[in-house]
Amino acid sequence: MSSLFLRNLDEHLQLMTALRTLEPQVQAAGQRLAAVLSGGGKLMFCGNGGSAADSQHLASELTGRFIKDRRPLAGLALSTDSSALSCIGNDYSFDDVFARQLEGLGRAGDGLVAISTSGNSRNVIRAVEAAGRLGIFTLGLLGRDGGQLLGLCDLGLVVPHSVTARIQEAHILIGHTLCGLIEAEMGLA
Ligand SMILES: O=C(CO)[C@@H](O)[C@H](O)[C@H](O)[C@H](O)COP(=O)(O)O
Numbered sequence: 001m002s003s004l005f006l007r008n009l010d011e012h013l014q015l016m017t018a019l020r021t022l023e024p025q026v027q028a029a030g031q032r033l034a035a036v037l038s039g040g041g042k043l044m045f046c047g048n049g050g051s052a053a054d055s056q057h058l059a060s061e062l063t064g065r066f067i068k069d070r071r072p073l074a075g076l077a078l079s080t081d082s083s084a085l086s087c088i089g090n091d092y093s094f095d096d097v098f099a100r101q102l103e104g105l106g107r108a109g110d111g112l113v114a115i116s117t118s119g120n121s122r123n124v125i126r127a128v129e130a131a132g133r134l135g136i137f138t139l140g141l142l143g144r145d146g147g148q149l150l151g152l153c154d155l156g157l158v159v160p161h162s163v164t165a166r167i168q169e170a171h172i173l174i175g176h177t178l179c180g181l182i183e184a185e186m187g188l189a
């Protein structure tokens with residue numbers, strides 16, 4: 001029997017190969033996100049656990065830098081403000097922690113990248129529903145069968161796997177690619 005590392009590696013490599021079919025959707029997503037930023041909107045990110053980490057990671061690629069030295073771009077993670085998360089979670093509901101921040105901060109023309117490996121996290125679903133009401137473009141980075149979020153997002157990228165960790169590894173590859181596409185589309189690369 002091979003080691004855990006080799007089994008994980010094989011699973012990862014097989015999934016990465018399967019992701020080739022997502023290429024047209026990833027290109028389209030990059031163009032849509034670049035259009036939000038070019039139009040003066042901001043990109044918000046949300047997700048739970050590892051996807052919360054992905055949210056702040058990707059937002060920082062925009063406000064900081066990704067590949068090239070260029071002007072800062074408007075990226076904001078809704079998963080990082082412990083006061084907002086604990087206040088909204090405590091006083092309202094954990095289901096509202098992202099939606100309420102989005103309702104306060106979001107404007108028509110903005111974008112929301114909703115990251116969920118199951119596609120079924122209630123707080124992410126509520127944020128996407130709120131974004132829809134506000135005229136905010138929604139991109140889902142999803143897994144498994146896309147869950148409920150697939151039908152709710154304007155565009156959904158589904159990583160077709162059942163293991164959360166493998167899906168997250170694919171999400172960060174796609175997320176980095178989206179950052180590269182944003183820089184290229186905006187003439188910043
Ligand atoms: O990172 C991991 C597992 O790799 C976990 O923290 C994971 O993100 C959490 O269980 C999340 O709550 C899962 O939420 P979701 O991806 O289904 O929306």
Ligand SMILES: [Zn+2]
Binds near residue numbers: 050165168
């Ligand atoms: Zn994880």
